[in-house]
Amino acid sequence: DAGITQSPRHKVTETGTPVTLRCHQTENHRYMYWYRQDPGHGLRLIHYSYGVKDTDKGEVSDGYSVSRSKTEDFLLTLESATSSQTSVYFCAISGRRGINEKLFFGSGTQLSVL
Amino acid sequence: DQQVKQNSPSLSVQEGRISILNCDYTNSMFDYFLWYKKYPAEGPTFLISISSIKDKNEDGRFTVFLNKSAKHLSLHIVPSQPGDSAVYFCAASGESGGSQGNLIFGKGTKLSVKP
Numbered sequence: 001d002a003g004i005t006q007s008p009r010h011k012v013t014e015t016g017t018p019v020t021l022r023c024h025q026t027e028n029h030r031y032m033y034w035y036r037q038d039p040g041h042g043l044r045l046i047h048y049s050y051g052v053k054d055t056d057k058g059e060v061s062d063g064y065s066v067s068r069s070k071t072e073d074f075l076l077t078l079e080s081a082t083s084s085q086t087s088v089y090f091c092a093i094s095g096r097r098g099i100n101e102k103l104f105f106g107s108g109t110q111l112s113v114l
Numbered sequence: 115d116q117q118v119k120q121n122s123p124s125l126s127v128q129e130g131r132i133s134i135l136n137c138d139y140t141n142s143m144f145d146y147f148l149w150y151k152k153y154p155a156e157g158p159t160f161l162i163s164i165s166s167i168k169d170k171n172e173d174g175r176f177t178v179f180l181n182k183s184a185k186h187l188s189l190h191i192v193p194s195q196p197g198d199s200a201v202y203f204c205a206a207s208g209e210s211g212g213s214q215g216n217l218i219f220g221k222g223t224k225l226s227v228k229p
């Protein structure tokens with residue numbers, strides 16, 4: 001199994017509060033991703049990183065920010081959580097892009113915004 | 115607009131029979147396709163992939179077929195086992211076409227294999 005740790009595994013928070021989810025990898029992979037999974041939507045990309053301090057937006061980036069100060073850590077922040085951000089969040093890593101790219105996923109964080 | 119479509123939310127199959135999961139895509143620039151499997155409370159795990167230069171890739175009980183002209187791929191599982199019961203996601207990527215090389219996932223198909 002790829003060495004990916006997501007924390008926390010579960011979190012309940014209130015609308016309007018800031019929330020930070022952490023992804024830690026031990027594989028030294030260059031690329032890291034944050035996805036959310038929702039019923040009827042599958043997996044949707046929030047943000048991704050292609051190196052330390054290099055990040056870019058995915059298809060559902062509104063309301064989220066990310067930071068990557070070290071190769072091994074990728075943080076996802078909800079500046080002011082809303083109920084629509086209740087979801088399961090998955091971090092993924094890969095060593096390459098394009099053909100033969102293969103994402104390895106963490107176990108997920110279940111976030112509930114009340 | 116969905117670029118990767120899995121039109122069957124669920125599929126039920128008898129143990130030992132073939133499971134066929136389907137996926138359609140709209141972006142002709144996609145050149146790499148993958149299937150992921152997901153159990154409850156776990157992250158998705160890679161199952162099998164195929165590049166656009168091939169029309170078939172096989173790995174044990176799992177075979178993926180690609181029909182580029184129809185923009186369609188399918189995953190065949192033979193024989194199906196109860197442990198195959200999971201949600202299966204189809205994904206595609208291509209450097210051109212708006213995805214920026216990122217994987218675009220379908221909504222998933224829940225497979226139930228009955229003993």
